[in-house]
Amino acid sequence: MGFFNLFKKKKEEDWFEVYSPLNGKVIDLSEVPDEAFAQRMVGDGCAIDPVEGAIYAPVAGECDIFETNHAVSFETPNGLEMIVHFGMDTVALKGEGFKKVATSNEVKVGDKLVEYDLDFIKSKVPSVKTPIIINNMDAVEKIEVVAMGKDVKVGDLIMKVLLKK
Numbered sequence: 001m002g003f004f005n006l007f008k009k010k011k012e013e014d015w016f017e018v019y020s021p022l023n024g025k026v027i028d029l030s031e032v033p034d035e036a037f038a039q040r041m042v043g044d045g046c047a048i049d050p051v052e053g054a055i056y057a058p059v060a061g062e063c064d065i066f067e068t069n070h071a072v073s074f075e076t077p078n079g080l081e082m083i084v085h086f087g088m089d090t091v092a093l094k095g096e097g098f099k100k101v102a103t104s105n106e107v108k109v110g111d112k113l114v115e116y117d118l119d120f121i122k123s124k125v126p127s128v129k130t131p132i133i134i135n136n137m138d139a140v141e142k143i144e145v146v147a148m149g150k151d152v153k154v155g156d157l158i159m160k161v162l163l164k165k
Helices: 002-013 118-124
Strands: 015-019 024-027 044-050 054-056 061-065 071-075 081-085 098-100 112-116 130-134 140-145 157-163
Touching: 044 140, 044 157, 061 112, 130 157
Parallel strands: none
Antiparallel strands: 015 157, 024 044, 044 130, 054 112, 061 071, 071 081, 081 130, 098 112, 140 157
């Protein structure tokens, strides 16, 4: 019995947890009105239909906020690469409606990175649905979206990722 518990514990420790970077409802990528995201061409994960105006760090590691503040990329110490891309066609806003608030590119889960004017952006783009994408899928064994269909708050567990050994 001890051996099997040890094995089970080891397996659980291999999962990497991704937390919600936004308040909103977790949806499948297929519901994002952009072919590249919906068909998982840039990676796999989930999306959130946001209800409030800020993006927080979903993982600990290094982040890079795009010049237009509409997207944030992350690299974790274990090598996972991901992106949070706020809405569709938001790069065309050239930063209007977005405000960078991060003070460092080293982040921990829950650090506030970008604030945005949700109503303004909603009026300017086709969708504010926000993909949370794992980019380096070649390093991933499996993704489990644990909060699919649920309303989540910043810091709630949304995905577990099992990296290849």
